[in-house]
Amino acid sequence: MPRAVVVGGGVxxxxxALELAEAGWQVTVCDPDLGxxxxxxxxxxxxxxxxxxxxxxxxxxxxxxxxxxxxRSPFRLKPRLDPGxxxxxxxxxxxxxxxxxxxxxPALREIGLLSRRLxxxxxxxxxxxxxxxxxxxxxxxxxxxxxxxxxxxxxxxxRHGLExxxxxxxxxxxxxxxxxxxxxxGVFYPGDAHLDPGGFLRGLWGHLEGLGVVSLPWxxxxxxxxxxxxVGVRAGAESLPADAVVVAGGAWSPALGRLLGFELLLEGxxxxxxxxxxxxxxxxxxxxxxERRVAVTPLGGRVRxxxxxxxxxxxxxxxxxxxxxxxxxxxxxxxxxxIAPPATDDVWVGLRPCTPDxxxxxxxxxxxxxxxxxxxxxxxxxxxxxxxxKLVTGLxxxxxxxxxxxxxxxxx
Ligand SMILES: Cc1cc2nc3c(=O)[nH]c(=O)nc-3n(C[C@H](O)[C@H](O)[C@H](O)COP(=O)(O)OP(=O)(O)OC[C@H]3O[C@@H](n4cnc5c(N)ncnc54)[C@H](O)[C@@H]3O)c2cc1C
Numbered sequence: 201m202p203r204a205v206v207v208g209g210g211v212x213x214x215x216x217a218l219e220l221a222e223a224g225w226q227v228t229v230c231d232p233d234l235g236x237x238x239x240x241x242x243x244x245x246x247x248x249x250x251x252x253x254x255x256x257x258x259x260x261x262x263x264x265x266x267x268x269x270x271x272r273s274p275f276r277l278k279p280r281l282d283p284g285x286x287x288x289x290x291x292x293x294x295x296x297x298x299x300x301x302x303x304x305x306p307a308l309r310e311i312g313l314l315s316r317r318l319x320x321x322x323x324x325x326x327x328x329x330x331x332x333x334x335x336x337x338x339x340x341x342x343x344x345x346x347x348x349x350x351x352x353x354x355x356x357x358x359r360h361g362l363e364x365x366x367x368x369x370x371x372x373x374x375x376x377x378x379x380x381x382x383x384x385x386g387v388f389y390p391g392d393a394h395l396d397p398g399g400f401l402r403g404l405w406g407h408l409e410g411l412g413v414v415s416l417p418w419x420x421x422x423x424x425x426x427x428x429x430x431v432g433v434r435a436g437a438e439s440l441p442a443d444a445v446v447v448a449g450g451a452w453s454p455a456l457g458r459l460l461g462f463e464l465l466l467e468g469x470x471x472x473x474x475x476x477x478x479x480x481x482x483x484x485x486x487x488x489x490x491e492r493r494v495a496v497t498p499l500g501g502r503v504r505x506x507x508x509x510x511x512x513x514x515x516x517x518x519x520x521x522x523x524x525x526x527x528x529x530x531x532x533x534x535x536x537x538x539i540a541p542p543a544t545d546d547v548w549v550g551l552r553p554c555t556p557d558x559x560x561x562x563x564x565x566x567x568x569x570x571x572x573x574x575x576x577x578x579x580x581x582x583x584x585x586x587x588x589x590k591l592v593t594g595l596x597x598x599x600x601x602x603x604x605x606x607x608x609x610x611x612x
Contacts, residue, residue, distance in 0.1 A: 242548030254558025
């Protein structure tokens, strides 16, 4: 049986492990912190084929600069003396153009729609439930200005064949019978879905064990090479042979890139979430509160609030001012009482692996014939994980790929 090592057991590495095990490989997942320490457990759980605009887009820079001045705002770039951060920023600024959005949208659409379909198949086929619901997504705008901007997004989505419905306040209210809507309106994307990310990973790990996938609490710090191929991985004095390696180290992947001899430009985009009883905010449809960039996701009897994007490398400290900013957002959009910010212990923190051009990095590591990189999904790693796993497995096994991975080449 051929042996694959997956470095990193977040949602991207774990779904790749599942796909490889199903393809007949003996899979070992190495991760010193399999659990909520990565970015995959406490995220907002949204599956968003509607998101075809990359993070690097026009308007983001001006808005980001304004937000930098507000400690409760949803965005911050923490300056640090790291040439990688400055190269990342320069590349991000170069990418934030209309042309880049137009070029990237078809690729994001392809991978997003494939992944959405695969999530539905997984929900029907896996032997455990993970709260997969097909209720769409509301981009909820408090102001007329916010709604006008979202309408532009809806037109772009429609040009790319995605369904988008522009709704006034009454239209949104009709979708939300249990809570008063105070927003100006919104854009509803009926093709989106959501799930419980922590529930999915817990169920998946039980299932992977049953398939014979082994997990080792190893931090990989070296690759063994013969010619153009990896023949194993190392962690301190330990080593493990491999016929193929998947690098899915999330925001920590740049260090793995250096070990492989290439620069993987990635920044950790720190975000927070906390989960309340549903009564505090009884929404039915997941929503993104546009002006506050806060995600609201119903998860069974609970509701999750998630938000902020602080470019802070791999720093995971929690800034209570930004958590308070998340808690303050829902009463501006819905008729609900104030939400008290949670204690720091009740806040989940995750680092989104953000590439400067907003597209994931999926493909062979430069100079390697059997090392596949799968990272850089930024705010969409959960959404895009099943399609990424298909691409990874196709690249390793040489089977036909469901979509063209060229736009996602790690050395683009
Ligand atoms: C607040 C918030 C809300 C979000 N909401 C959504 C959403 O609604 N929908 C969506 O699609 N996405 C969302 N995201 C983004 C999503 O969570 C990430 O894109 C995704 O979790 C990334 O998964 P990953 O497997 O690449 O990384 P991770 O989950 O971070 O996993 C990487 C793993 O690699 C391990 N690792 C690192 N280095 C090594 C090494 N040397 N050796 C071994 N292991 C190593 C780490 O321990 C870690 O467990 C959100 C993120 C945040 C922060």
